[in-house]
Amino acid sequence: MDSRLHMGIRSGVALELEALHKRYGDYVAVESVDLRADPGEFLTLLGPSGSGKTTTLNMIAGFVTPSSGRIQLDGGKIDHLPPHKRNIGMVFQHYALFPHMTAFENVAFPLKQRKCGGAEIRTRVLEALELVGLGDRAHSYPRQLSGGQQQRVALARAIVFRPSLLLMDEPLGALDRQLREHMQMEIKRIHVELGITFVYVTHDQEEALTMSDRVAIFNNGRIEQVGTASDVYDRPRTLFAAEFLGESNSLSVARTCQPGIAVVAGLDVPVRLPEDTQMPAGDGATVVIRPERLRAMPAGLERSPGTNALRGVVQRVVYLGSARRVDVEVSPWIHLSVREQSGMWSPVQKGDAVDIGWHPGDSVLLEQRTAPAIVTGAA
Amino acid sequence: MALLAPVGLFLLAFFAYPMAKILALSFSSEASGLSLENYVWFFETSVNIKVLLRTFTTAMIVTLVCVLVGYPYAYLMTVVGTRWRALLLILALIPFWTSLMTRNLAWLALLQPSSTIATITRKLGFGELQLLGTVAGVVVAMSQILLPFMVLPMYATLRNIDRRLLAAAEGLGARPSVAFVRVYLPLSAPGVVAGSLLVFVLSLGFYLTPAIIGSPQNSLLSQLIVTQVSRVLNWGHAGAMAMVLLLVTVVLIWLASLATRRNAALTSSGERS
Numbered sequence: 001m002d003s004r005l006h007m008g009i010r011s012g013v014a015l016e017l018e019a020l021h022k023r024y025g026d027y028v029a030v031e032s033v034d035l036r037a038d039p040g041e042f043l044t045l046l047g048p049s050g051s052g053k054t055t056t057l058n059m060i061a062g063f064v065t066p067s068s069g070r071i072q073l074d075g076g077k078i079d080h081l082p083p084h085k086r087n088i089g090m091v092f093q094h095y096a097l098f099p100h101m102t103a104f105e106n107v108a109f110p111l112k113q114r115k116c117g118g119a120e121i122r123t124r125v126l127e128a129l130e131l132v133g134l135g136d137r138a139h140s141y142p143r144q145l146s147g148g149q150q151q152r153v154a155l156a157r158a159i160v161f162r163p164s165l166l167l168m169d170e171p172l173g174a175l176d177r178q179l180r181e182h183m184q185m186e187i188k189r190i191h192v193e194l195g196i197t198f199v200y201v202t203h204d205q206e207e208a209l210t211m212s213d214r215v216a217i218f219n220n221g222r223i224e225q226v227g228t229a230s231d232v233y234d235r236p237r238t239l240f241a242a243e244f245l246g247e248s249n250s251l252s253v254a255r256t257c258q259p260g261i262a263v264v265a266g267l268d269v270p271v272r273l274p275e276d277t278q279m280p281a282g283d284g285a286t287v288v289i290r291p292e293r294l295r296a297m298p299a300g301l302e303r304s305p306g307t308n309a310l311r312g313v314v315q316r317v318v319y320l321g322s323a324r325r326v327d328v329e330v331s332p333w334i335h336l337s338v339r340e341q342s343g344m345w346s347p348v349q350k351g352d353a354v355d356i357g358w359h360p361g362d363s364v365l366l367e368q369r370t371a372p373a374i375v376t377g378a379a
Numbered sequence: 380m381a382l383l384a385p386v387g388l389f390l391l392a393f394f395a396y397p398m399a400k401i402l403a404l405s406f407s408s409e410a411s412g413l414s415l416e417n418y419v420w421f422f423e424t425s426v427n428i429k430v431l432l433r434t435f436t437t438a439m440i441v442t443l444v445c446v447l448v449g450y451p452y453a454y455l456m457t458v459v460g461t462r463w464r465a466l467l468l469i470l471a472l473i474p475f476w477t478s479l480m481t482r483n484l485a486w487l488a489l490l491q492p493s494s495t496i497a498t499i500t501r502k503l504g505f506g507e508l509q510l511l512g513t514v515a516g517v518v519v520a521m522s523q524i525l526l527p528f529m530v531l532p533m534y535a536t537l538r539n540i541d542r543r544l545l546a547a548a549e550g551l552g553a554r555p556s557v558a559f560v561r562v563y564l565p566l567s568a569p570g571v572v573a574g575s576l577l578v579f580v581l582s583l584g585f586y587l588t589p590a591i592i593g594s595p596q597n598s599l600l601s602q603l604i605v606t607q608v609s610r611v612l613n614w615g616h617a618g619a620m621a622m623v624l625l626l627v628t629v630v631l632i633w634l635a636s637l638a639t640r641r642n643a644a645l646t647s648s649g650e651r652s
């Protein structure tokens with residue numbers, strides 16, 4: 001670790017997006033995005049392809065002009081500034097290294113624009129390359145470097161001028177799994193070391209959950225939910241958020257009779273919900289449970305009081321390496337998946353009748369109907 | 380290999396053999412067999428040196444004019460929509476589809492003292508613009524005729540430059556003009572060199588345009604060679620002149636390829652995902 005790097009580095013800034021819109025003709029790429037990143041925070045924008053993540057990042061960096069809305073850094077408006085005056089670091093998905101410059105020259109580029117002296121440039125470039133573990137490749141051209149190394153040069157170039165905000169657009173998209181995981185750790189380490197605000201874009205939910213302080217889930221140009229990893233994973237607020245962040249089971253609800261109880265459509269079975277659940281005012285609701293929160297056990301065994309249970313038949317058992325997935329048909333329209341960590345497998349096999357149980361606290365009630373096909377099927 | 384045989388034969392008959400013949404001629408003399416007589420004559424005659432220099436200056440000016448006109452043109456082709464690009468491409472290619480003679484005669488008409496252009500420049504107060512029979516007139520006509528040879532290789536290079544690099548440079552603190560100079564310009568160098576080389580080499584050996592637009596007082600080397608062949612009937616002198624021209628050209632191409640090899644190798648396979 002290089003302690004010299006800390007010196008002179010301002011800590012992160014607060015970034016604030018207010019009612020940000022971007023329209024391309026009739027097409028709305030980003031719609032009323034309100035988002036705040038605290039100083040030094042690692043904020044991730046997560047969403048499927050075309051959900052407006054890059055557009056949002058480009059508006060922050062100044063490459064795309066918002067149709068309306070405001071962008072502020074530490075309370076100061078930056079909307080009117082051209083990209084070269086914003087002093088924001090950016091790592092592109094395609095790296096965007098200058099092919100005619102060596103790694104050293106690439107990293108020196110932002111310093112030259114800031115009229116730093118030769119000696120200062122030298123020390124700072126070498127420090128930055130050292131930080132990303134490329135001190136020995138300073139004089140290689142981008143084409144002589146591997147994808148991961150090019151990515152590190154891009155990272156070094158984006159932090160060498162000590163920006164107080166660093167934007168990264170799917171920086172690991174092109175790397176293989178092992179290198180990806182390694183780079184994820186490197187990026188986290190650099191984040192801790194520099195203490196600046198990071199806004200990170202990815203469509204990989206695992207990456208988002210492991211790296212971020214908070215995650216903003218994008219869908220169709222809108223933010224579905226913002227929160228810590230466990231907030232968005234364990235307490236999704238929309239069906240989209242629940243389904244995009246890993247696997248989930250959804251049960252559509254016929255009615256809610258009393259506080260804390262919902263009746264599953266098509267089954268007439270009551271399901272207990274967490275005690276603090278707000279019961280929906282309108283009709284149409286869904287109960288969502290993560291597969292790893294479900295337990296499968298042979299039908300007819302006694303279950304602990306207060307838990308929920310549904311009976312079904314095992315249709316398929318899928319081996320996943322570190323776990324296995326048991327697919328259970330509860331009714332022709334209701335299928336549940338149970339995820340069992342290896343070593344904790346229940347004694348059920350394909351074709352067995354099973355009881356699926358879970359703790360009421362593990363269900364989440366959403367005021368949204370699940371996929372219409374199931375609802376009409378159950379009606 | 381067998382398929383290459385006809386090509387080989389063709390090159391042998393229409394390229395290697397005449398080349399060897401001219402080389403032999405340049406070293407022959409009427410009196411004795413092998414001699415340097417023709418080369419001595421070439422470098423001792425001051426008119427030859429003067430014409431050689433004029434040929435080089437003309438070629439350089441034509442190349443410069445083509446770069447200055449061709450670069451913005453090729454650049455424009457990379458930024459406009461597909462329709463405009465097709466139109467610009469066709470405009471650039473039209474000269475290829477019209478005969479060289481037609482274009483030279485067109486320039487002859489355009490540069491007449493009584494032509495519309497001359498009238499307009501006179502009215503605008505540029506005075507009497509003497510283009511016909513001057514090096515300036517030759518440069519104007521040659522530049523127009525050779526422009527496609529500049530635009531096409533340039534466009535091929537510019538088209539492959541990743542414009543996102545410009546945005547990246549701006550994000551790193553470069554003003555748009557600086558981003559252009561520090562990133563775009565260096566990446567476009569191979570195209571500029573390739574186009575310049577083509578235009579320069581073609582200009583060195585250009586005959587028709589200087590013969591029609593220029594004048595004997597301002598003749599270029601190719602005209603001098605033709606004079607030696609068709610009027611003076613001294614094939615030895617003509618051979619020596621041709622060899623000097625050839626040698627200079629080959630050396631230039633070699634130097635230029637040395638200069639661009641590094642650059643081209645670096646940019647051609649650069650990151651472009």
Ligand SMILES: Nc1ncnc2c1ncn2[C@@H]1O[C@H](COP(=O)(O)OP(=O)(O)OP(=O)(O)O)[C@@H](O)[C@H]1O
Pocket residue numbers: 024027028029047048049050051052053054055056203
């Ligand atoms: N210049 C443009 N003109 C028209 N539409 C555009 C333009 N740029 C982006 N879009 C549209 O805006 C939407 C959002 O694009 P954006 O690049 O922000 O998505 P993204 O979330 O980054 O997706 P990905 O994960 O695939 O990179 C897309 O549907 C895209 O087609």
Ligand SMILES: [Mg+2]
Pocket residue numbers: 053054055169
């Ligand atoms: Mg994107």
